[in-house]
Amino acid sequence: MKVRYSYLGQQFADPDPVLAEIKKLVATGDFTLGKPLVEFEKRFADLIGVKHAIGVGSGTDALKLPLKAVGIGHGDEVITAANTFIATVGAIAELGARPVFVDALDNFCLDVSQVEKAITPRTKAIMPVHFTGEMPDMPELVKIAKKHNLPIVEDACQAILAECDGRRAGTWGVAGGFSLHPLKNLNVWGDGGIAVTNDDAVAARLRLLRNHGMANRDEIEILGYNSRLDSLQAVVGNWLIPQTADITAKRIENGAYYDRHFGQISGVTIPSRSPRIKRVFHLYMVFAEDRDALHKHCLDAGISAKVHYPIPVYRQRGLSHFGHKLGDFPVTDRQADRVLSFPVDQHLSREEQDHVIETVREFYARRR
Ligand SMILES: *Cc1c(COP(=O)(O)O)cnc(C)c1O
DSSP states (O other), X not given: OOBOSOOHHHHTSOOHHHHHHHHHHHHHTOOSSXXXXXXXXXXXXXXXXXXXXXXXXXXXXXXXXXXXXXXXXXTOEEEEETTSOHHHHXXXXXXXXXXXXXXXXXXXSBOGGGTGGGOOTTEEEEEOBOGGGOOOOHHHHHHHHHHTTOOBEEEOXXXXXXXXXXXXXXXXXXXXXXXXXXXXXXXXXXXXXXXXXXOHHHHHHHHHHTBTTEEETTEEOSOOOBOOOOHHHHHHHHHHGGGHHHHHHHHHHHHHHHHHHHTTSTTEXXXXXXXXXXXXOSSEEEEETTHXXXXXXXXXXXXXXXXXXXXXXXXXXXXGGGXXXXXXXXXXXXXXXXXXXXXXXXXXXXXXXXXXXXXXXXXXXXXX
């Protein structure tokens, strides 16, 4: 039995309803900042429970533009997680700012207790990453941010509908960014992102920033970017957004099923699962003894298991100018050697999950 990682073929098995809407859009020519985008932004804001949602060109821009909106620029430092996806770092660095990394906890999120000692006079913002769909201790982080008068911009790209203490990802900071990339929980047919905020002034700035800083056809208010979510992608988003609650529920159910069964396999360690967090399993990741051999065993059995990530971002060649070396973030390093991700999406069948569990069980049984 093959267990694939990408489910996009299943998700869009019948594209006709979306194509019918796109056909209508084409007839209007309303391709940029069009009516479908206005509708999608309204629905997304309602989904998260915020005042404003602003569609942008990518998840990366859904982080970069809010950072810019709160004044981040050249020479500033932004505190973020050492174990994140490159896009977090890219968003910070594109503004000429420097990412200052903090190590992770075994829940894959920022170790909030280490944030304060990373603060310097140049620190201008904190960007926690809700990695895998998990969340760090947000009340504690907010306390630290308030004490030092620093804005929080949340990287919620993997965490749509995740919650800490009953409060949604993206609503803790001054703004939060979500990705609509095809592999994310709520996705479109290409690149896309959306930033959320309850702050009217930040929302107004984001709307300017994504559209060349144009106040209107003739007037440029500030220097901005070309980073609009296409009307066409908003059509796809509008079609999918009513399914977000079900997608989330199914991923949580699949994650719980894995936890129950993997929890009985010595060789596999389930990450810590705080009851304060509603984690939405963008990724289902465990710690595995002899990870590389297990990974190969799974691939040989037709299971598309993945490693997020074998080389932590802080040690990547392209970031060598930041001057980090192996061992700077030991928890992140340990995760790089031990984590393995299994498909957990809403289209995964129970049979496929059982095959994954059985394959892992068999691997460890054979070596004892
Ligand atoms: C996907 C993702 C992003 C944004 O990526 P895009 O490809 O630009 O949408 C940012 N941070 C994290 C943690 C992500 O997983």
